[in-house]
Amino acid sequence: MRVLVPVKRVIDYNVKIRVKxxxxxxxxxxxxMSMNPFDEIAIEEAVRxxxxxxxxxxxxxxVGPAQAQETIRTALAIGADRGILVTQExxxxxxxxxxxxxxxxxxxxxxxxxxxxxxxxxSNQTGQMLAALLGWGQATFASKxxxxxxxxxxxxxxxxxxxxxxxxxxxxxxTDLRLNEPRYASLPNIMKAKKKQLDTxxxxxxxxxxTPRLKTLKVVEPPKRGAGxxxxxxxxxxxxxxxxxxxx
Amino acid sequence: xxxxTAPLDNFRFVLNDVLQVGDVFARLGxxxxxxxxxxxxxxxxxxxxxxxxxxxxxxxxxxxxTFENGVVRTxxxxxxxxxxFREGGWIGLTADPAYGGQGLPHTVSSVLDEMVSAANTSFGxxxxxxxxxxxxxxxxxxxxxxxxxxxxxxxxxxxGTMCLTEPQCGTDLGLIRTKAVPDGDGTYKVxxxxxxxxxxxxxxxxxxxxxxxxRLPEAPAGIRGISLFIVPKFLPRAENGATVAGPRNAIACGxxxxxxxxxxxxxxxxxxxxxxxxxxxxxxKGMRAMFTMMNAARLGVAIQGLGLAEVAxxxxxxxxxxxxxxxxxxxxxxLDKAADPIIVHPDVRKNLLTVKSFVEGARALGLWVSLQLxxxxxxxxxxxxxxxxxxxxxxxxxxxxxFTDAGFEATNTSMQVWGGHGYIHENGVEQFxxxxxxxxxxxxANGVQALDLVGRKLPANMGRSLRRFFHPVAHFLEENQTxxxxxxxxSPLAKAFGKLQQATGFIAQKGLVNPNExxxxxxxxxxxxxxxxxxxxxxxxxxVAKARAAESGVRAAFYDSKVKTARFxxxxxxxxxxxxxxxxxxGAKPLMDFGVEEF
Numbered sequence: 001m002r003v004l005v006p007v008k009r010v011i012d013y014n015v016k017i018r019v020k021x022x023x024x025x026x027x028x029x030x031x032x033m034s035m036n037p038f039d040e041i042a043i044e045e046a047v048r049x050x051x052x053x054x055x056x057x058x059x060x061x062x063v064g065p066a067q068a069q070e071t072i073r074t075a076l077a078i079g080a081d082r083g084i085l086v087t088q089e090x091x092x093x094x095x096x097x098x099x100x101x102x103x104x105x106x107x108x109x110x111x112x113x114x115x116x117x118x119x120x121x122x123s124n125q126t127g128q129m130l131a132a133l134l135g136w137g138q139a140t141f142a143s144k145x146x147x148x149x150x151x152x153x154x155x156x157x158x159x160x161x162x163x164x165x166x167x168x169x170x171x172x173x174x175t176d177l178r179l180n181e182p183r184y185a186s187l188p189n190i191m192k193a194k195k196k197q198l199d200t201x202x203x204x205x206x207x208x209x210x211t212p213r214l215k216t217l218k219v220v221e222p223p224k225r226g227a228g229x230x231x232x233x234x235x236x237x238x239x240x241x242x243x244x245x246x247x248x
Numbered sequence: 249x250x251x252x253t254a255p256l257d258n259f260r261f262v263l264n265d266v267l268q269v270g271d272v273f274a275r276l277g278x279x280x281x282x283x284x285x286x287x288x289x290x291x292x293x294x295x296x297x298x299x300x301x302x303x304x305x306x307x308x309x310x311x312x313x314t315f316e317n318g319v320v321r322t323x324x325x326x327x328x329x330x331x332x333f334r335e336g337g338w339i340g341l342t343a344d345p346a347y348g349g350q351g352l353p354h355t356v357s358s359v360l361d362e363m364v365s366a367a368n369t370s371f372g373x374x375x376x377x378x379x380x381x382x383x384x385x386x387x388x389x390x391x392x393x394x395x396x397x398x399x400x401x402x403x404x405x406x407x408g409t410m411c412l413t414e415p416q417c418g419t420d421l422g423l424i425r426t427k428a429v430p431d432g433d434g435t436y437k438v439x440x441x442x443x444x445x446x447x448x449x450x451x452x453x454x455x456x457x458x459x460x461x462x463r464l465p466e467a468p469a470g471i472r473g474i475s476l477f478i479v480p481k482f483l484p485r486a487e488n489g490a491t492v493a494g495p496r497n498a499i500a501c502g503x504x505x506x507x508x509x510x511x512x513x514x515x516x517x518x519x520x521x522x523x524x525x526x527x528x529x530x531x532x533k534g535m536r537a538m539f540t541m542m543n544a545a546r547l548g549v550a551i552q553g554l555g556l557a558e559v560a561x562x563x564x565x566x567x568x569x570x571x572x573x574x575x576x577x578x579x580x581x582x583l584d585k586a587a588d589p590i591i592v593h594p595d596v597r598k599n600l601l602t603v604k605s606f607v608e609g610a611r612a613l614g615l616w617v618s619l620q621l622x623x624x625x626x627x628x629x630x631x632x633x634x635x636x637x638x639x640x641x642x643x644x645x646x647x648x649x650x651f652t653d654a655g656f657e658a659t660n661t662s663m664q665v666w667g668g669h670g671y672i673h674e675n676g677v678e679q680f681x682x683x684x685x686x687x688x689x690x691x692x693a694n695g696v697q698a699l700d701l702v703g704r705k706l707p708a709n710m711g712r713s714l715r716r717f718f719h720p721v722a723h724f725l726e727e728n729q730t731x732x733x734x735x736x737x738x739s740p741l742a743k744a745f746g747k748l749q750q751a752t753g754f755i756a757q758k759g760l761v762n763p764n765e766x767x768x769x770x771x772x773x774x775x776x777x778x779x780x781x782x783x784x785x786x787x788x789x790x791x792v793a794k795a796r797a798a799e800s801g802v803r804a805a806f807y808d809s810k811v812k813t814a815r816f817x818x819x820x821x822x823x824x825x826x827x828x829x830x831x832x833x834x835g836a837k838p839l840m841d842f843g844v845e846e847f
Contacts (some may be wrong), residue, residue, distance in 0.1 A: 030803050073288060184300075185292050187337035187350055194285050 001055045003046045003168075004109040005080065006100055006185070007039040009064045009071040023218045026120075035071045037114025041175040045145055046113050047079035049106070054147045057081045059107060063091050063099055069198060070101040070146070074191035077185035080215040083198040088210045097129035097211040102206035104134060111152065116141050116174040127174035137167040174226040250563045252302045252677040254294025254363050254662065257806060260287065264611045265621060265792050266785075267749070270353055276626040281353050291358050291704070296336060298331050300381035302367035306676045308512030309370070309683075311729035315504045320514045322448040330374065330452040334404035339375045341383060347398040354621035358551055359615060365555030369683045372513035374407055377447045377549055380541040381408020381459050388529035388537040389530055396484055396491060397457055405451040406493075409477050411442040411460040411479075411518060412542055418444075419696055421535065422470035426462040428477055428525060438462050438479055438525040441502075441517065444690075448516030449481075455479040455493040457540070460516065460525060461534050468532065476534035477525035498523040510684030512683060542691065543644055547618065549691045550647035553655025560680040561603045566664050567594055580780070598820070599665050605659040606816040608810075609652050609782035612789055617643045638713040643781070645697035649771075650685035650778030659684045699766045701777070702755055703763075714752065721745055721784050728787075733794060737787040741780070741817045744825040748780045751832045758835065768836035776828040783822045790814035791841035 011017060012032040013065035019025050021023035035043075039226035046058040062068040063086040072083035080100035086099050104112060143162065146153040155164045157176045185193075203210040231237045241248045263269045270283040284620040284748075304325045311323040322330075332337065337740065342357045343349020362453055364372040382401045385393055400406035417423035426440025438460060457481045462653065467473030485494030502517040529537040571584065576592035620643075623636035659680040663670035670677040688694050725745065730740050747798045751773055759766030791810050797807035 008593055009566070032808075069287070070284070073284075075294070077288065167504065184296050184333065184336055187289065187292075187341060189337075191280065191350055192281075192286050193288075196281075 001059045001111065002059065002109045003049065003055050003111045003113060004059050004061055004100065004104055004106055004107060005039070005042050005046045005113050006061045006063070006096070006126070007075050007114075008036040008115070008120075009033050009062060009068040010118055013119055018074050019219050019221050023220060024035045025216065025244050026220050033067070033071075035074050036115050036118045036126065036174055038117060038119070039178070040115075040182040041117050041177070042113040043075045043078050044180050045142075045173075045175060047082045047146055048180065049145075051082075055111070059084060059109065061086065061103055061198055063088050063096050063102065065089050065115045069200075072198055073193050075184065076198070077190045078183065079189065080196075081236045083105060083195055085198065085200045086203060087200055088203045090212055091203075092212055092214055093123045093125035094129055094213070095208065096126050097133055098208045099206055099210065100116075100126070100130050100234065101133045103210055104130075105195050106206075111170060112172050113145075114172070114174045118141055118178055123152075126242075127172050134172070135168070136170050136172050138172040138174075139165050139167055140174040143176050143178045145173060145179065198211040200247065211232060250559065250680075251307060251566070252298055252367050253560045254290075254298060255558060256294055257289060257552060258611065259290055261789075261806075261810070262615050263355070264433050265796060266612055266789055267355075267616060269353070269615075269619060271780055272619060273353060273622070275385070276826040277628075278353055278622070278626060280351075281356070286352075286356055289356060290359055290363075293338060294363055296333070297363040297367035300332055300384040301364065301757060302327055304371065304512075306674075308368065308388065308510075309679045310673070312506075312600065313504055314525075315501070315514075318449075318500055319450065320501055320504055320512065320516065322450050322452060323512045326371065327452055329371065330404075333375065333409075339378060342379075342400040342430055343402040344386065344398070347394070348402045353619075354625075355615055355618045358547070359716065361548060361551045362555045362558065362614075364610070365552040366559040368512075368553075369552055369556060370510045372552070373513040374447050374450065374452055375404060376545075377410065378404065378408040379405075379548070380410055380545050381457055383544055384410075384459055384476070384537055384541045385528065387540050388476070389478075390528075390812075391759060392554040393478065393528060397478070400455070400491060401457065404780060405453060406449060406457055406461065406463060407450075408445050408457045409445055409518075410538070410545070411445050411448070411458050412538065413422075413444045414441060415443055416709075419693065421461065421474060421538075424461055424463060425522065428461065428462040428464055428475060428527075430464075431524075434526075436525045436527060437522040438477055438499075438604075439522055440520050442520070443517050445504070445516045445518045446513055446690075448502075448514065454482075455484070458499060459522065459528070459538075459708070464531055471535055473532055474534040474538075475531050476528045476537045478528050479523050479525040481518065483524060490567060506733075507545045509679070509685055511785040515694060524582065528544070535720075541834045543640070544645050545619075546648040546697075547614075547686050548652035552721075553652035554607065556615060556680050556684045556687075557607045557610075557655040557658035557662075558685075560659040560677065561607055561676060561793070562599070563680075564603065564662035564665040564693060565600055567669075567778060568600060571667075586695050588777075594742065596665060599661045601786045601813065601816045604819065605786070605813050605821055606654050606658055606782070607642040608789075609786050609817060610647075610654070612646060612785040613643075613781050614651065614686035616785065617647060635716055638709065639716040641708065642701075642713040642717055645700040645705065645757050646774055646778050646781065648691065649688075649694040649697035649774050652684070654778075656681070656684040656688055674751045695771060698774040699767060701774050702759065702766045702770040706752065706756065717750070717781070721780070724784065727817045728791065734791055737790045737814055738816055740822050741787045744776075744780050744822050747825055747829045748776055749775055751776060751829055754833060764840055765836045768839050769832040771833045772828040776825045776832070779825050779828075780821055783817065786814040786817045 012034040015031050018027045024101045030192050050058055058080040060071050060072050060083045114127040141157045142154045143157045144155035150169055153166050179234040268452040272282040293724050314321045340349035341352050345351045385397050406495050428436040428438045431437050460477045460479045464475050479499050482493035483497055484491050498521045500519055505515040535536050539804045571590050572585050572587040573590050576588050581588045581592055620636040620640045626631050627633045663677050663681055666677050669675050673823050725742050728734050755766050755769050793807040793810035797804045
């Protein structure tokens with residue numbers, strides 16, 4: 001069984017994001033870029049399934065600029081077998097889902113494991129849209145995945161606790177933080193990753209129109225938190241929580 | 249708790265912009281070592297150092313190693329971190345692919361060494377010593393010895409040591425007493441006591457391969473009667489086609505030292521009592537084999553000094569930006585705060601920049617010298633190999649001594665930025681000072697390095713080694729002397745270089761008549777040499793940074809900071825050469841005039 005894992009190149013989670021002075025977007029100049037952390041978890045999970053002998057091939061896919069090849073190489077160093085870069089900058093979730101659908105069909109993948117969202121735009125849409133486009137079942141926010149015969153059992157983190165779903169394959173799974181702890185790429189695997197196959201295709205090759213449909217009006221920094229106040233007594237605190245904040 | 253972030257941009261700058269190692273490696277036929285691969289390697293190694301090794305640094309210092317019934321235990325977490333490091337394949341970074349290594353350039357290994365030392369110097373001792381044992385066996389061992397030990401040392405499942413020092417002999421290895429007696433079956437029975445053996449006993453690996461200096465019966469007295477032996481903790485045994493640790497050998501740890509620093513590195517007394525050993529290399533030629541280990545180890549120690557300076561700087565800088573105290577002398581700057589961050593004060597800046605300009609300059613110099621290791625190993629032209637070897641031999645004592653002296657000063661200066669809080673153990677800054685202190689002492693005390701420089705390296709090959717450094721500097725100065733843009737870097741370098749040449753002539757001449765003259769000047773001369781070498785790197789970096797800043801708008805601030813740091817070094821640090829020059833020219837008399845009773 002072939003598994004497709006999309007990986008997105010995003011601003012590194014350690015970087016303090018700055019909004020451009022003209023409000024047109026986030027300042028991307030000279031900032032460190034890395035693989036979206038949820039996607040790292042997705043790759044790790046796919047590689048573990050392969051190590052257990054349950055799947056035969058892990059394909060890492062990225063939709064992005066040429067530099068996203070580095071992100072794919074990172075996935076290959078963790079253990080993905082080959083990579084595909086779709087050279088398309090600024091693709092929105094729906095376009096990404098369409099591109100992935102085309103690749104799923106082309107490659108004959110039966111399982112797609114995605115990060116639940118990317119930490120740059122926090123859209124949390126691609127997996128769900130892909131499931132709809134393919135007409136496959138979906139289990140989002142996975143914290144445990146068990147692959148069975150023609151089915152997959154996924155434990156999901158939902159507001160009330162944990163929910164366990166069984167899906168028929170083919171299926172879509174999106175990962176939550178607690179699914180696994182991604183490994184460090186080993187030195188031999190970093191070196192092997194360089195020799196693994198990495199193909200490049202364009203949106204046009206896949207017959208997808210990836211033109212953005214959304215218009216960004218303005219990007220602003222979140223409001224700064226105001227200073228706190230000191231209260232004189234527990235009584236005053238309780239009073240404020242009750243009457244001012246109205247939380248108790 | 250101190251933090252560490254691998255300075256990836258600075259590594260990239262030196263490797264790609266200044267040294268252009270990608271071109272060098274391609275020319276040397278190291279086709280795998282492309283810039284993008286090296287970048288991926290360094291980044292992943294950096295992540296490992298930041299997240300797995302650094303968090304164990306302070307706790308490792310607090311807990312230290314323990315010794316009970318002959319068993320040494322490393323601090324909590326070390327075994328797990330070592331296993332991960334080993335499984336990551338990092339120990340075999342430069343090792344021969346034939347033995348399971350990755351065959352990557354030594355230059356990359358120097359980058360890894362710096363990150364490991366910065367993150368946790370004690371931790372780095374264990375794989376570091378294995379590297380020394382690997383080199384000695386690979387260069388001097390028989391094919392059988394290589395096949396037996398190198399795969400295990402490359403993998404890291406076994407580790408190595410260097411057993412030189414004995415209670416009565418440190419610097420002067422001619423005094424060694426440990427005996428090796430042929431056993432008739434090709435092995436030897438080795439008996440004696442070795443002290444200060446780093447990683448001599450620990451719980452990280454399945455076996456420990458000791459390389460032991462000892463004397464054969466009837467061996468000539470002194471240094472010409474020393475042989476090198478492999479003495480494994482467990483005798484290797486074949487089992488199902490694999491080499492495993494077999495019966496226990498008669499080499500045991502008697503105690504561990506309680507030290508000022510690197511407290512998570514076990515420093516052992518090793519007792520050998522008819523331990524089984526195998527001769528490595530030729531009888532009585534042990535020193536030659538040992539020097540293979542020691543030269544590499546000296547560069548390794550230099551890099552420890554550098555790594556500690558880097559991590560101390562990072563933490564001093566963070567503190568200087570965060571700690572508010574007093575107001576800027578020219579008027580308050582942080583009006584929303586009760587006081588200004590201390591980085592506004594000129595003297596705090598001087599402290600920070602002294603460290604920054606050392607670390608970045610020394611990093612460039614260290615990697616330039618490390619690159620010679622790769623050229624020496626892989627160049628097809630024997631002349632080029634010879635040139636690389638000469639430069640390495642010349643620069644090794646300079647790097648070992650200066651990087652550790654200045655590295656120690658850098659940790660101390662960084663601690664000063666922290667004020668009283670730097671003196672408190674839990675803040676982790678004073679540990680850097682204590683850890684750095686040993687680097688000035690071990691692998692040949694710094695005073696001995698200076699003697700090596702003036703006594704052996706200067707006269708070597710009729711001064712040819714010296715010219716391997718002087719020529720590139722002279723060439724650079726000539727090439728850039730008319731560049732007005734670079735004048736502020738070229739002209740102070742030219743002046744200091746002129747004084748260095750003058751001092752070299754003075755020492756060569758006086759030393760011929762009276763060796764005490766050369767020895768008395770040696771440590772000042774070494775410092776002067778190092779400052780000129782770092783000045784040379786800063787002038788090169790300033791030139792590259794200026795060009796790059798003009799080409800690319802986005803990273804202008806990074807390159808601009810390099811130019812400013814070069815300026816600081818040229819105006820505030822390089823003038824120290826003047827003081828050393830005057831001390832050298834004053835000769836040996838002020839030292840040698842004293843009778844012993846007059847001290």
